[in-house]
Amino acid sequence: MSIIRDITKKAYKYLNDDLIMIFVGARQSGKTNILRQLEDYLKKVKKAKNIFFLNLDDIQYLDLLNKTPKNIFNILPINLKSKNILFIDEVQYLNNPTNFLKYIHDEYGDRIKLIVSGSSAFYIDKKFKDSLAGRKKIFEVNVLSFREFLRFRDEDGLSKGNFREMSLKEREKVSSYYKEYMIWGGYPRVVLSDEEGRKEALHDLAYSYIKKDIFESGVRQEDVFYKMFLVLASQIGGLVNISELANTLSVSKTVIDNYLYIMQKSFHIFLLKPFSRNMRKEITKMPKIYFMDLGLRNFFLNNFEMFDLRNDKGQLLENAVFKQFANNGLMEKTRFWRTVGKNEIDFVVEEKNAYEVKVNTDRFKEKDYRVFKKKYPDIILSLSTVDKEKDRVKGHEIYDVWEIEK
Secondary structure, eight states: OOOOOHHHHHHGGGTTSSOEEEEEEOTTSSHHHHHHHHHHHHHHTSOOOOEEEEETTOHHHHHHHHHOGGGHHHHSOOOTTSOEEEEEESGGGSSOHHHHHHHHHHHHTTTEEEEEEESOHHHHHHHOOSOOTTTEEEEEEOSOOHHHHHHHTTOHHHHHSOTTSOOHHHHHHHHHHHHHHHHHOOOHHHHTSOHHHHHHHHHHIIIIIHHHHHHHTTOSOHHHHHHHHHHHHTTTTSBOOHHHHHHHHTSOHHHHHHHHHHHHHTTSEEEEOBOOSSGGGBOOSOOEEEESOHHHHHHHHTOOOOGGGOSOHHHHHHHHHHHHHHHTTOGGGEEEEEBTTOOEEEEEETTTEEEEEOSSGGGOOGGGGHHHHHHOTTSEEEEEESSOSOSEETTEEEEEGGGOOO
């Protein structure tokens, strides 16, 4: 039996209503498995009947449904005299997913519950011509969170534990696992493989599955797209300068904008926006770049060296802290703060909490943050690190990266 994902459990409560459940996320992040987990739950726990699973990788089915949504009744023995549950994997392959989903929902919503998946959000943006407002619930599937990573490594006890109330031995174990997590990332296949298998899995992700994103999004310069991945991988936590990227890669700013859009909508990167209550004092409009999976980032740099031996510990840790916010549903509520005078705070979350990331918290200097504290006295400033040696510095709480949770 597969290990139940957190998002699967969150989805249980939506199984009884009429909303279309749409799961989106990067290829190989586990969407099909989540649909199968929900199918299994409905059959074994809820004892549901009339459950159907359709994968639109099958060209024959795809052609039929592109002709008319009504062909679903020629493909599957759906009984409209009772309740049916229809799972559709890779719904984005339809010419007009919106038309199909809207038709089935509006005509048969009381008898057919739709649960579907789609690989990349640019399909949702470009192909979903109607918003399906009031008809859908979207679930964003990320790679494994750290607690899920622990479960996949058969560490259920650690996964369920309170990270802030652990013995020294438990903390050392959690630290070791988290450092591994920062190197190899959280794609399920990667986590379940040995070292050689991990490299192979990441290679497949980079040059097979991402290649599908490239092809299906209409990218014409594949080599430039991959070069841009490499450049961005070396710049995590840094500002994204469109003009600079265009010059480096010898393409137009329009191409760079388009490729950044595709990378974001394929769930590979995130561009973090700046925070300010006074826009004129904000440093330009440049965002900061973070990878949604550090294993993929390290693959592009061909660097799987252990965390403690690396020269990019600060970058990795900062990206990992960002991922903690993302895993806790705070990605869109997270910003960074930077002034024209280059005063900077790594993260501002929900305009209530700020975090400065330090590999060595002894290097924290209170004077570097006076401008921020004066401007925003209501925002609580804390530090995040790995393997903290104390709980506070100069009155500010210190969190190990894995302790940052809701």
